[in-house]
Amino acid sequence: MRIDGKGIANKRKDDVKVKIDTLKQEGKRIPKLVVILVGEDPASKVYVRNKDRACQYTGMLSEIIRLEDTISEDDLLNEIDRLNKDDSVDGILVQLPIPKHINEEKILNFIDPAKDVDGFHPVNVAKLFLNQGGLVPCTPQGMMVILDEINYDLTGKEVVVVGRSNIVGKPVALLCLHRNATVTMCHSRTQDLKSVCKRADVLIAAIGKPKFFNHEYVKDGAVVLDVGINRDENNKLCGDVDYEDVKDIASYITPVPGGIGPMTISMLMENTLKAYEKREEEK
Ligand code: NAP
Secondary structure (H helix, E strand, C coil), rough: CEEEEEHHHHHHHHHHHHHHHHHHHHHCCHHHEEEEEECCCHHHHHHHHHHHHHHHHHEEEEEEEEEEECCCCHHHHHHHHHHHHHCCEEEEECCCCCCCCCCCCHHHCCCCHHHHHCCCCHHHHHHEEECCCCCHHHHHHHHHHHHHHHHCCCCCEEEEEEECCCCCHHHHHHHHCCCCEEEEECCCCCCHHHHHCCCCCCEEEECCCCCCCCCHHCCCEEEEEEECEECCCCCCEECCEEEHHHHCCCCCCCCCCHHHHHHHHHHHHHHHHHHHHHHHHCC
16 A cells, blocks of 8 residues: 555644644744755755745744855854854754765764754764654654554564665664664665565665665565655656555555655654754753
């Protein structure tokens, strides 16, 4: 069965909107997300525009700071410092990639962990590792919401995650482990990937290779979550999974587009609201 990620994401955004409407009615401060876009990368511009639209939809305040790709590392750090100190700002997101002359690690580590709505700061990574709450990266969190929506209990299930990035593979593996799944992580050096994947009750594909996973990788009745965003031979958007080849084997499968992608943005709205609530609570 096709999982309607877009529909689930819209529902979750509506929930955020209701909460923000209530804050407005009560005359309270409104959560604010600031996105920093460095340079002119076309894909980044689209992502930033979509994030801004989601803010407008939910009623969240939003600001996009557009900076030249020649900006120095120090100037970017100063900008983040200003936002860290600005009490009206709840979420700070630096759209990646950033130009090569700037140290990405230094930038991400400089964002106040309480405002780190991408969940990339080492403090939030450690909290995820220890299962202590904190801000969790949006894409992995979106996958957990999808599993909840289909009432899928991970307890004792075999989850195979292919791809070990810090933003998708590793965090989603931890989230599944915290839900008592038996987790296997695969990557480009994994031997006999097909048979490892074929064991999976839940297969999470996050490698960035168009239509890589066909029926030979998927067990009958498996849940398939496709994170990949690629272009196929006709320049059409597609995932890492060959959807047409796998859809009748899988019990549930996310399409691309319309699957995990929209979930990521709605989780960003939720993370910003969460950061706001936590900051208000601590005042
Ligand atoms: P990434 O940093 O691009 O890394 C790719 C991972 O896949 C690496 O761990 C790599 O292994 C592994 N890999 C590559 N080829 C492989 C192969 N043939 N067999 C097994 N493993 C292989 O990963 P990412 O940033 O997580 O992105 C993955 C995909 O997800 C991309 O298409 C990206 O656009 C998409 N994405 C989507 C969303 C969303 O919102 N839907 C969010 C983030 C990313 P090694 O570590 O051994 O090199």
